Amino acid sequence: MNASGAAARELAARSFFAERLATETYQRPDDVAAALAMVGVKAIWSTAFRNAQQAKVAIGVIVDRRNKIVHQCDYDPVFPGTVTSLVSSDATDALGVVSDTVHAIDPYCK
Template sequence: MAARRLAGFKAEISRARDLVGIGQSLSSITNGLVGGEDHYRSALVHSVAALDYYVHGVVLDRAIDILMGRLNVAAPSKVGLSFSAIGKIMAAGPLGSADVEMSARTYVAERLGLETYQRPDDIGTALAMVGVPKIWSTAFPQDAHARKTALGVIVSRRNRIVHQCDLDPLSGGGATPIISADSLDAISVIDGIITEVDRYC
């Protein structure tokens, strides 16, 4: 399942790079009169969305495998389903049937939809919940702190773009500058992290 999630992630990362390319082309054909900054911002936001999409998918797939008895994990796992949801899953058919699995997938996906998996610690907690413990120190034994810090900076910038229009309160309300390299670097960091993390999922 993780391989399928990685392919989807790679497709979205490619779309983020395409957004940067559109911004660069727009700036080039207008001799800089129209800048590509909003495309660069969109690309950065999209790369974080691709990360979140990937982690949600892996957590969902592994949670269903645990519920269906296909995956045993040593750590206690929980996704916080209501008793009502559990009752509906159990009533969907014989244990192990496709109907039960579809019902479980529906309710677990709905529950996971309340979470965001963008910050490094949230990603680590989510993956540990479904049997992938200590992902940062496992995937990045030499530089886990540096990778987490780099991702945290990108997510903070994403949040400023999404929630504050990337406006800099210290400059009298002007937008925080961004160039194509900023977005391409962010995309590369996220791509590298997920490519390595996927080896353990």
């Protein structure tokens, strides 16, 4: 932050955040909290949710499944050569959890 002038400091800060956002995914709950803390939103899980651990686990399950689908072709480790079943209600339920999470966090990010 050795930049001279307010505009140069703001540009440096924006560049720093843009670089971090381009290289990190911020999918896991603790990563989401870290990203929000970078911009001044502290302890988001315990602030936005009555049961922070439950909210974090719900998002973590979705992230784990997403990563399994993307990085492991969703193969079922119990039955090699098959994929883990996925029905439309699984996707709908996951969308509901993500939507509810975003709506709970959003008021603290303004």
